[in-house]
Amino acid sequence: MKKYLKNFYKYRYLLYEIVRKNIKLQYRDSALGIVWTFLQPLMTTLVLVFIFGNVFGKSNSGVVNYPIYLLCGRLLYEFYSQSTKRAMRSVRNSASVIKKVYVPKYIYPLANVSSTFVTFCISLLVLVCFIAFYVIRGTVNPEYAEMMPHITPYMLLVFVPLIILFLLSIGVGLILSTLDVFFKDIDYLYEVFCLLLFYMTPIVYRIDSLKIDSELFAYVMLANPMYSITEMFRCCVLYGKMFNIHHLEYSLGFAAVMLIIGVIAFYKKQDKFILHI
Amino acid sequence: MSKPAIEIKNMSMLFNLNSEKVDNLKEYFIKLVTHKLHYNEFWALKNINLRVEKGDRVGILGFNGAGKSTMLKVIAGVLKPTEGTVETHGIIAPMIELGAGFDMNYSGKENIFLYGATMGYSRKFIQEKYDEIVEFSELKDFINVPVKNYSSGMKARLGFAIASAVDPEILILDEVLSVGDAKFRKKSEKKIISLFDKGVTVLFVSHNVDQVLNICNKAIILDHGKIIAQGDAKEICDQYVEMTNAGKK
Numbered sequence: 251m252k253k254y255l256k257n258f259y260k261y262r263y264l265l266y267e268i269v270r271k272n273i274k275l276q277y278r279d280s281a282l283g284i285v286w287t288f289l290q291p292l293m294t295t296l297v298l299v300f301i302f303g304n305v306f307g308k309s310n311s312g313v314v315n316y317p318i319y320l321l322c323g324r325l326l327y328e329f330y331s332q333s334t335k336r337a338m339r340s341v342r343n344s345a346s347v348i349k350k351v352y353v354p355k356y357i358y359p360l361a362n363v364s365s366t367f368v369t370f371c372i373s374l375l376v377l378v379c380f381i382a383f384y385v386i387r388g389t390v391n392p393e394y395a396e397m398m399p400h401i402t403p404y405m406l407l408v409f410v411p412l413i414i415l416f417l418l419s420i421g422v423g424l425i426l427s428t429l430d431v432f433f434k435d436i437d438y439l440y441e442v443f444c445l446l447l448f449y450m451t452p453i454v455y456r457i458d459s460l461k462i463d464s465e466l467f468a469y470v471m472l473a474n475p476m477y478s479i480t481e482m483f484r485c486c487v488l489y490g491k492m493f494n495i496h497h498l499e500y501s502l503g504f505a506a507v508m509l510i511i512g513v514i515a516f517y518k519k520q521d522k523f524i525l526h527i
Numbered sequence: 528m529s530k531p532a533i534e535i536k537n538m539s540m541l542f543n544l545n546s547e548k549v550d551n552l553k554e555y556f557i558k559l560v561t562h563k564l565h566y567n568e569f570w571a572l573k574n575i576n577l578r579v580e581k582g583d584r585v586g587i588l589g590f591n592g593a594g595k596s597t598m599l600k601v602i603a604g605v606l607k608p609t610e611g612t613v614e615t616h617g618i619i620a621p622m623i624e625l626g627a628g629f630d631m632n633y634s635g636k637e638n639i640f641l642y643g644a645t646m647g648y649s650r651k652f653i654q655e656k657y658d659e660i661v662e663f664s665e666l667k668d669f670i671n672v673p674v675k676n677y678s679s680g681m682k683a684r685l686g687f688a689i690a691s692a693v694d695p696e697i698l699i700l701d702e703v704l705s706v707g708d709a710k711f712r713k714k715s716e717k718k719i720i721s722l723f724d725k726g727v728t729v730l731f732v733s734h735n736v737d738q739v740l741n742i743c744n745k746a747i748i749l750d751h752g753k754i755i756a757q758g759d760a761k762e763i764c765d766q767y768v769e770m771t772n773a774g775k776k
Contacts, residue, residue: 268644271630271641275632346628349627350627351628524606
């Protein structure tokens with residue numbers, strides 16, 4: 251165990267350099283550069299607000315502040331899907347290095363989740379802007395007062411769901427990157443899974459607005475850890491109350507299990523990677 | 528007695544050669560069901576025992592497919608041996624393929640730090656060596672250009688400059704001295720020889736007997752995954768030349 255920690259300590263610079271590289275290269279050739287990290291979620295959220303708030307209607311009924319509600323869900327979902335997809339491909343994409351130089355291979359999925367996490371944190375600025383906008387508008391014009399998000403000390407707890415989500419992404423990322431080395435088909439299957447996850451997670455709708463007949467289906471909806479994490483996040487920043495402790499227990503447990511499976515799978519298979527990439 | 532730089536005990540390396548590469552689920556299941564999923568076992572290296580003392584410079588000779596590169600990769604830690612153990616003491620600078628760790632969209636300067644980190648060095652340490660690296664690679668005018676626009680010679684020069692700048696204790700060279708123009712080749716040979724004074728241990732793979740004689744004091748011959756001869760560089764080189772000539776006849 252000590253040996254592994256020592257090795258990780260030695261290669262911490264590599265982790266840092268890859269995170270740095272990913273962020274730098276992602277927006278290098280675009281005119282607006284890093285601005286896209288918050289421009290993109292802003293614009294896609296406006297599209298979703300327009301579609302689900304107006305065109306399809308009713309999705310926003312019963313939600314205090316639909317734009318913020320939607321933005322919360324979307325930002326978290328986007329981080330999860332992006333980071334796990336990048337982690338999944340990271341080992342195979344680094345084949346040229348892994349084949350020639352000794353590096354601890356887990357650095358690659360770890361670095362990809364981390365770099366996505368950094369850009370995700372920058373994109374949270376959009377959320378701050380949204381909240382500020384509605385608070386100011388509500389204060390100036392009492393007509394809009396009911397749409398005001400609640401500024402409470404619970405906002406400080408926002409790091410709890412974020413850390414759980416980060417751990418969950420690392421766990422899933424490790425599992426996927428291991429699978430991806432042996433079966434490239436995972437790439438396509440996972441795309442479909444992410445689409446399913448987007449609609450199964452209450453991002454554009456509220457879970458209690460659904461009329462679910464099948465008990466099994468209702469159970470699946472609640473078992474989705476993204477649901478627990480998103481709800482906790484919304485409690486902190488939108489509802490201004492303490493989150494349900496069961497959500498915390500469940501999502502933390504789920505993330506821990508994924509992380510353990512990921513570490514074991516990766517550790518057991520990593521010596522075989524080089525023969526397959 | 529001091530510890531040897533490299534100690535290999537009963538090391539063997541097994542590869543499963545698939546008759547065809549199976550890399551998607553559909554193919555895998557079809558082959559599993561139709562019982563076509565079989566592997567051909569291939570021992571790339573078999574029962575290798577080798578002890579390299581600190582400061583020794585060992586040339587590794589052998590025909591194509593003898594297992595030379597596999598052996599270097601096992602020593603560098605890239606491959607894990609199927610059987611046996613490999614112990615190394617000291618900082619290893621592998622020069623198996625120069626520039627393998629480069630990111631093509633990154634500039635030369637950024638790649639120096641990335642490649643340094645890939646070898647486990649801190650940003651601060653590379654910063655200290657930065658000027659030396661740039662000067663040695665002769666790429667001062669191109670250092671902010673993305674590496675994708677470099678020629679293969681330029682990439683190799685940069686790779687060599689980084690790997691040799693870090694004062695390695697064990698240097699692993701896989702035919703790297705055959706890249707670049709004659710001028711740079713001389714310069715890199717000189718650089719390697721200058722490292723000898725610091726007591727560096729060298730493993731050197733080459734088909735060029737003259738280069739081996741120039742650099743190494745000891746040599747081994749690998750054939751079909753086994754060490755068939757080892758000893759003084761001069762003797763072994765003569766034997767290798769004989770083997771090559773015998774093959775021609």
